[in-house]
Amino acid sequence: MNSIKSITIIGSGNVASHLGKAFFDKGFIINQVYSKTLTNAETLATSLDANFCDKIEELTDESHIYIVCLKDAIINSFLADFKFKNSLIVHTSGSIDMDVFKINGFKNYGILYPLQSFSKNKALNLTTVPFCIEANTSKNETLLTGLAKNLSNNVHLIDSEQRKKIHLAAVFACNFSNYMYTIANDILAKNDINFELLKPLIAETANKIKENSPKDMQTGPAKRNDEEIIKNHLKLLADSPSYQDIYKLITENIIKDN
């Protein structure tokens, strides 16, 4: 095999759906979609013109690659039960070591980790999404890099240790910043103020760090160590002890970094 043309998708969640659709749109043949929940497998498979199944034994060995888009916790047990140990197989997780394939007897394997947060019902152009590639042989590395380049201009070779650090950093930059938006939204909602008001500020905050280091772009009462405002903000949060704790801890850290 010189290049990958046919794919089996293992899983039916957000990553499976986004990757499946992206490859399908690029003309790849999606042979099968597997999910423990048959109706989920069917829904995704229908949109990809693919077959579907909910039993590992029903998976065929006809695909050039098997892309495992399962939750981290069940990847190992899936791999133990999947019998085509010579097939090229990858997972898409930020956190699971590549060794998981070796342990389960595979010969050709790697990682295809798209560094993006996929949400249901939110279409996404993958062209600029970084894909982190790792493989057990240089031939497989070439195959996976070629595959990823069909979707993205932003493909990188990243080993398992680096990938875990990137995933950790992404939790802060993406999941935790989104939670800060959630708190802001909640504070406004409790006071009958429209969240729309904050959207230009959120957009600009994310926009600024395209050209500048976030440390240089830090503003606000903690950055200025404005004790009076900080005290007042903590008072305003008196009825939300958990928000108060978060405000305190992050403020202390920003002050410490000054």
Place this chain on the structure above:
Amino acid sequence: MNSIKSITIIGSGNVASHLGKAFFDKGFIINQVYSKTLTNAETLATSLDANFCDKIEELTDESHIYIVCLKDAIINSFLADFKFKNSLIVHTSGSIDMDVFKINGFKNYGILYPLQSFSKNKALNLTTVPFCIEANTSKNETLLTGLAKNLSNNVHLIDSEQRKKIHLAAVFACNFSNYMYTIANDILAKNDINFELLKPLIAETANKIKENSPKDMQTGPAKRNDEEIIKNHLKLLADSPSYQDIYKLITENIIKDN
């Protein structure tokens, strides 16, 4: 006076510079720039074709409005010393009550609070920036609203209590999310990984909430309550106890909200 045509800028920091430039570009006359540090006053005044001074007594009463862009902590003492108590005067702070003007004997006053994070050397189009207006009379409200509409299409009447809540929400949505980017950057830098890799994810995270509530867009290990990954991430942060504390606290809160 039916509309404001001439302005004195009190302060020379980021807000003073951005507002001064924006009004100057719209054809307003900037009469004077005041700053305690004369060279700062001079630098800004030169770019605005204005006079400058570092003594409150040198301020003239020729302007239609005095825009106080000082740090919260020194607004009150400036107002106490500023002698033209009949002049229209506003401050630009998210946190200081409008009463600060009344207490200091003013007759015509209000708030012109631009809900944006201004950084030095980062030009900004103010057209979509929300301006929160408050005034002591309906005539002054009309004057301030008219003034703000020269710069922005997004002008709102907001009272002092609401403004404080908005400012608090902005600290979470802007200052704290930026600090999350800083931590992410730091984790990557320590591992020789380029921060560029995270930028598409940061942009998409901010972009998602334009059309969706941030609570619905929450993803990540905490959202899935993935104990294995959370445990591993805390291990990876073993040499950064303060990042570990932040990771723990935010994760606990996301899990609680599930």
